[in-house]
Amino acid sequence: MEALSLQEMELKMFDETYEKLRKELTSFDDDELRDAKLWFDKVLQYNVPHGKKNRGLAVSQMFVLLASKNDLTEENIELSRIVGWCIEFMHANALIIDDIMDQSVTRRSRPCWYRQVNYIFLRFSITVYPKPNVGFMALNDAMLLRSAIYETINKHCSGHPMQHKILDMFLVAYQNSEYGQCLDGLTTQEGSKPDFSLFTASRYAAIVKYKTSLYSFDLPVRLAMYLAEITDEKVHEKVTVILLRIGHLFQVQDDYLDCYGDPEVIGKIGTDIENGKCSWLAVEAFKRLNCEQKKIFTENYGIETEDSVKIIKDIYNQLHLQNIFKEYEAKEFNEICKMIEEFEKTNGKEVNAQVFFKLLDWIYKREK
Template sequence: MINITTKIHVIMALNGHDETSEIPRKIPRIEPSELEQFDDLFPELVNVLHQKWSDNKEITDALNWFTKVSEYNVPFGKKNRGISVVTTYKLLVEDVSKEDIKLARILGWCIEWLQAFFLVNDDIMDKSITRRGQPCWYKQNNVGLIAVNDAVYLEACVYEILKHYFRKKPYYIDLVELFHQISMQTVMGQCLDLITVPVDGKVDFTKFTEERYNAIVKWKTSYYSFYLPVALAMYMAGITGEDVHTKAKTILIKMGTFFQIQDDYLDCFGDPSAIGKIGTDIQDNKCSWLVIQALKRVNKEQRTELQNNYGCDDPTKIQKVKDLYEQLDLQTVYRDYEENSFNLLMNLIDKNCDMLPKEVFTAFAYKIYKRQK
């Protein structure tokens, strides 16, 4: 039977991820890539989660179920967030030990478990169809709304892993409090996202403003996707000062906005086979960057057209919205935004990098610049 690590490498390859662009072959390799070493740790963590409770025979079925939950939902993303903990830690500390690199990877996996918690719930709320090139977890046979409980389990895994590996570390409380804080911030952003759209599903563009959009992105995406990996590495490295964390956060929140606008663009104009999901922002009546840009540019007739077709799960109406985006040349608007925002971001890094290596932030920036997935 194929083991979970090999399965990760194979599925990542089939989904077109650059880090493992070919299915592993039986040839000698001098040094495994960071992604491969990161992936190799996943089975150990799943086993730790299972063994912690395995003496309780009456919950064996639950433990076996939750192992499937983790193996399906956690390991098949791009893992940029998780690996960023490792790369950031290496930039902050000289002569790192193998033990500390392993701990940094474990913290990276904690982010991947946290993200799985967010995504399983998000897919249910958005009625999404696919995630990472496979059906959403709640769409699996015999899962359905059991996925709500599964998502709670995925979040609980973060704290089980932290307790197992970090309880005796001096920065343990910093890690626990940071994950709690990030979870609270992210659910605040998710709430803003959800209540911006009326419960009855009617299209109401009055709340679709850039101010609301930026708030949603900041709280729902930027904190956990960009600040969290860097902050974890900083705490591991003994960097706890409020001032340095504030400066890092300033850069990383801006970077998160840049990333989310890319995501909104790819949701409409990206290749589903590349991004790993079918975009649903239009039919879900989302307060996305594209619709905000459209509202700034439409004439009276075009606004009526947008009002009549946005937020409808009807292929014909979805296409009419996309056609309107084409008429407004939003692809050019996006390309101009991407270029200008990248330059502004690099200037922001220059101004705020007096206390941390600039590479901590430029590595992120270049990784997401002009991304297609």
């Protein structure tokens, strides 16, 4: 048997931490909560451990880069994995709600959780009767995942000098992501055509910042910093500036892949066009549409038909948005690298710049 690489070993240990947390969160001492705990076990197993886990892994991997040698104990590294899984709980919570709001079909190559069904096989018949099993119960399931974060932190971070900072970061991250979700939803309200006056670079940047960047990039790295007891708020502010830029690039990539990615690779069927999302592609298209194209675009964007989706994609191709994206991605990568190098000159002693380069390695030219 081949020896595991360091990355494979870390993933294995990260997954072992998840199993420990899952058993803790679903254990029960009496029958009162038995059914709820057994249900929550299904929620966890279906929604939490099947993604790329980059957000959660970032906490433990960044902690190793940031902590002093004396603090790099197995106990502290394990705590960073536990906090990392709290972000994965948060991410699963966000995906469940997002999929319901967007009426998405698949997530991670499987039906979205709210679309899950059980199948009843009659004893003397091969007939299969679909029975809705989750539906809007998924909203409560998302709240259970949120509660699991605070239960886990209170249990495992109790006594840590940064416990209050860690809790506060999750509270703020949730508030930010909820405001971001609100901005996203207000751009295209259910039953209405998109408000194309909001398809601007500034509105898009605000949605990305609050809905994605803060919890996907700022949260994991700064949690690792607090776990490593790096508490200088000015340094945290400088770190946030770079992380938000990385997060913006990540979301632009996501929007691109929603349209041009292979569903077999990215694990979901893109729905940004049908849902009338204020995506990077749509914003960039609006900058370049002539009068005739704009008329066709506004008539078809946000319409859930194959013909309308094809019309929008044809316009994207006419505008050469694939090439524009590739140029943007390369330019942003270089700009972010310059920001990191400048940061390293003045703050290299407090924060290892490899933290940022590692994140860039994860996302640059990704296909899923």
